[in-house]
Amino acid sequence: MNSGSSIQWDEEVDVLVFGAGAAGMTAALIAHHEGLDVLLCEKTEAVGGITSTSGGTTWVPGTQLSVDAGVPDSVDDARRFLQSVVGERGGDEAREAFLQSGPLAIDELQRISDVKFVAAAAHPDYVTGPGAAFGGRALAPLPFDARVLDKDFSRVRPPRKEFMGLGGMMVNRSDLGALLSPFGSFGNFRRTVEVVGRYVVDRVRFARGTQLVMGNALAARLFYSLRKRGVAIRFETPLVELVREQGRVTGAVIGSRDGEQRRVGARRGVVLATGGVARHPALRKQLFPAAAQRLSLAPDTHTGDGVGSALAVDARLENGGDSPGLWMPCSIRRSSGGGDSVWPHIILDRAKPGLIAVNSRGERFVNESGSYHDFVMGMLRDDGHGPSVPAHLIVDADFIHDYGLGLLMPGRSRARIAEFERAGYLVKGDTLAALAAKLNVDATGLARTVETYNRDAASGSDPAFGRGSSPMSRFNGDAAQKPNPCIRALGKGPYYAVTVWPADLACSAGLSGNANGELLDVNGNVIPGLFACGNDLASIFRGTYPGPGTTLGPAIVFGWRVAKYIAGKLDDGASHRRTRVDACMNESP
Known part of the structure; x- marks a missing residue:
C-alpha cells in the first residue's frame, strides 16, 4: 500500500511508465538502473511508437561522441544557437536543463545499455545563426542485429513500409547507391549480394529483415536493453485513467486485452510518454490548423491517452508556440x-x-531546400490568398533520371515512370500548360514562375527565397551542380509533378512541465507524482525546429532526467526545480 493511500491496489511498483517509445523506454531503463521497481505499459503489441518509423537521428549538443567524430561541439555554442532560434518564446529553464543533461544522458546510455550512437561529422543544423553546427550534434543510432531478440523481434514495431525493400528489408543510407545501381561496379554488385543475401536468410526465420537501421534500430536497442535487465513490460495495456489522492497522483487504472481493468499504485511516480496529441480527436481539431488535419505520420494508436488523462486531473496544456x-x-x-x-x-x-514547389496559383511560396518543417510552415502560411495546401513539386525529365521524385527512384525506365503515372501519383505534362491543367494550377502563374526561376538559375541565384543559401540546403543539394548545388533551370518538357500535403511527424503542443518533467496544473503548480516526456511534454523549442533529431533528443534526455529525479539522483544544481510556470509559457488556446 502507498503510505496514506485509501486505495486497494491490485499491484504496486515504484515507477509506472506509459508508452514504450524512445522517451518511455529511456525513463524505464534509467529508473530500473537506479534500483527502482518499474512497470512499463504499452498500449499496443509492440514497442517503438513513432520512434520505430522515424529516421532515428537524435539531436544532443556537446557530447563526447562529437569529439570522437572529429567535430567537437560545445554546450555554450548550442546555448547561443538556441537563443537565436527560440528567442523570447519562453522555456529557457527547460532548455538549459536539456543542454546540461544531454551529454550526461547519452554518456550513461552508451555505458550501461546497448543503446549506441555515432555523431555525424556532417549533418548541419536546420537554421543558421550564431553557434550553429555543421556536424557533431546529430547522433545516429548504430545499426542493430535484431537476431539477438529471437522471438521478441516481433515485439518491435516495423518501420514504414515505404522505407523497406523487397517486402521487409531495411537499407542503410550508405548502401542505397549500390542497391540502386547493382551493376554499376563490382563493389556495388558485391554489396548488393551481401545485403540481399542476408535478407533472404533472415526471411527463413523472421517476418522481415533483422538488419535494422534508423529509428527502428534505436527502438530495438532500447527494447533489447530492457529485456536484458528484466524490466517488466506489459503489452496491450492502455492507460484508462490516473488516480489522484489529496492532490497527488498515486497510480493509475490500466486496461488489458481481455477488457479487465487493474489498479496499479506508483510509490514514486507515474510517467506519461504515450505519443502526444497527434490523433486525439478533440485536441487535434482544437490545436492543429484546418489545412494540416488530414494527414499524420503518427501511428493510429497515438490517440492522446496520456495527455487526455493528465487534463482530467487538471494538468495544463500548451499550444506549442509557433x-x-x-x-x-x-x-x-x-x-x-x-x-x-x-x-x-x-x-x-x-x-x-x-x-520547384508551387501552389494552386502556380507560384513558389517557400525555399524548397529548407528543412521539412520550414517547408510545411511555408505551405501553411496564409499570405492573403489562403494556405499553399496542397503544393506540387515540379521537375523535368532530367531531374527524374538524376534524383528521382518521391517514391519514384532515379532512372529513365519508361515502364516505371508510366506505372507511377497510371497510379495517379506522378502527373506528366508535355508542356507547362498541359501540366498546369492536370494539376488544376493557374497556367499563367506557373509559366511566369518558371520563367523567373530559370532566369535567376542561370546565375545560380534565388533572390526570391534564397535557395541554397544555408549550409544545410547546400549539403542536401548536388555538389556537382555549380555554382549553386540547389539550383538549375527546368529544361524542356515533358514535365512531372507530385502533390504534397502537410503531415505532423511530432507534436510541439503538449503538457506543461518543468525542467524535471513534473507536470504543472492550470495554475502553474506541480502535480505531485505525475511526470511526462517525449511528445506528451510540450516542446522545449516552442514550435521551432532547430536541427535534425530535435524531437528524439529531448525525448531521450527528459526520459533520463525524469527517471533520475524520481530516483533522487539528479544533481541539485542541475534540477532547476520550480513550482510555478514561468510567465512566458504559452496558454492553451
Missing part, C-alpha cells in the same frame, strides 16, 4: 486495395537542383 505540430511534406500513392503509400519528402529531392 506551431502545434512539427511537420513533414508528404506525397500519397493511392492503392485500390487500401494501404496507401505515404512518402515523407525529407532530403532526397526537395533540395536538389531543378525542382
Whole structure:
C-alpha cells in the first residue's frame, strides 16, 4: 500500500511508465538502473511508437561522441544557437536543463545499455545563426542485429513500409547507391549480394529483415536493453485513467486485452510518454490548423491517452508556440486495395537542383531546400490568398533520371515512370500548360514562375527565397551542380509533378512541465507524482525546429532526467526545480 493511500491496489511498483517509445523506454531503463521497481505499459503489441518509423537521428549538443567524430561541439555554442532560434518564446529553464543533461544522458546510455550512437561529422543544423553546427550534434543510432531478440523481434514495431525493400528489408543510407545501381561496379554488385543475401536468410526465420537501421534500430536497442535487465513490460495495456489522492497522483487504472481493468499504485511516480496529441480527436481539431488535419505520420494508436488523462486531473496544456505540430511534406500513392503509400519528402529531392514547389496559383511560396518543417510552415502560411495546401513539386525529365521524385527512384525506365503515372501519383505534362491543367494550377502563374526561376538559375541565384543559401540546403543539394548545388533551370518538357500535403511527424503542443518533467496544473503548480516526456511534454523549442533529431533528443534526455529525479539522483544544481510556470509559457488556446 502507498503510505496514506485509501486505495486497494491490485499491484504496486515504484515507477509506472506509459508508452514504450524512445522517451518511455529511456525513463524505464534509467529508473530500473537506479534500483527502482518499474512497470512499463504499452498500449499496443509492440514497442517503438513513432520512434520505430522515424529516421532515428537524435539531436544532443556537446557530447563526447562529437569529439570522437572529429567535430567537437560545445554546450555554450548550442546555448547561443538556441537563443537565436527560440528567442523570447519562453522555456529557457527547460532548455538549459536539456543542454546540461544531454551529454550526461547519452554518456550513461552508451555505458550501461546497448543503446549506441555515432555523431555525424556532417549533418548541419536546420537554421543558421550564431553557434550553429555543421556536424557533431546529430547522433545516429548504430545499426542493430535484431537476431539477438529471437522471438521478441516481433515485439518491435516495423518501420514504414515505404522505407523497406523487397517486402521487409531495411537499407542503410550508405548502401542505397549500390542497391540502386547493382551493376554499376563490382563493389556495388558485391554489396548488393551481401545485403540481399542476408535478407533472404533472415526471411527463413523472421517476418522481415533483422538488419535494422534508423529509428527502428534505436527502438530495438532500447527494447533489447530492457529485456536484458528484466524490466517488466506489459503489452496491450492502455492507460484508462490516473488516480489522484489529496492532490497527488498515486497510480493509475490500466486496461488489458481481455477488457479487465487493474489498479496499479506508483510509490514514486507515474510517467506519461504515450505519443502526444497527434490523433486525439478533440485536441487535434482544437490545436492543429484546418489545412494540416488530414494527414499524420503518427501511428493510429497515438490517440492522446496520456495527455487526455493528465487534463482530467487538471494538468495544463500548451499550444506549442509557433506551431502545434512539427511537420513533414508528404506525397500519397493511392492503392485500390487500401494501404496507401505515404512518402515523407525529407532530403532526397526537395533540395536538389531543378525542382520547384508551387501552389494552386502556380507560384513558389517557400525555399524548397529548407528543412521539412520550414517547408510545411511555408505551405501553411496564409499570405492573403489562403494556405499553399496542397503544393506540387515540379521537375523535368532530367531531374527524374538524376534524383528521382518521391517514391519514384532515379532512372529513365519508361515502364516505371508510366506505372507511377497510371497510379495517379506522378502527373506528366508535355508542356507547362498541359501540366498546369492536370494539376488544376493557374497556367499563367506557373509559366511566369518558371520563367523567373530559370532566369535567376542561370546565375545560380534565388533572390526570391534564397535557395541554397544555408549550409544545410547546400549539403542536401548536388555538389556537382555549380555554382549553386540547389539550383538549375527546368529544361524542356515533358514535365512531372507530385502533390504534397502537410503531415505532423511530432507534436510541439503538449503538457506543461518543468525542467524535471513534473507536470504543472492550470495554475502553474506541480502535480505531485505525475511526470511526462517525449511528445506528451510540450516542446522545449516552442514550435521551432532547430536541427535534425530535435524531437528524439529531448525525448531521450527528459526520459533520463525524469527517471533520475524520481530516483533522487539528479544533481541539485542541475534540477532547476520550480513550482510555478514561468510567465512566458504559452496558454492553451
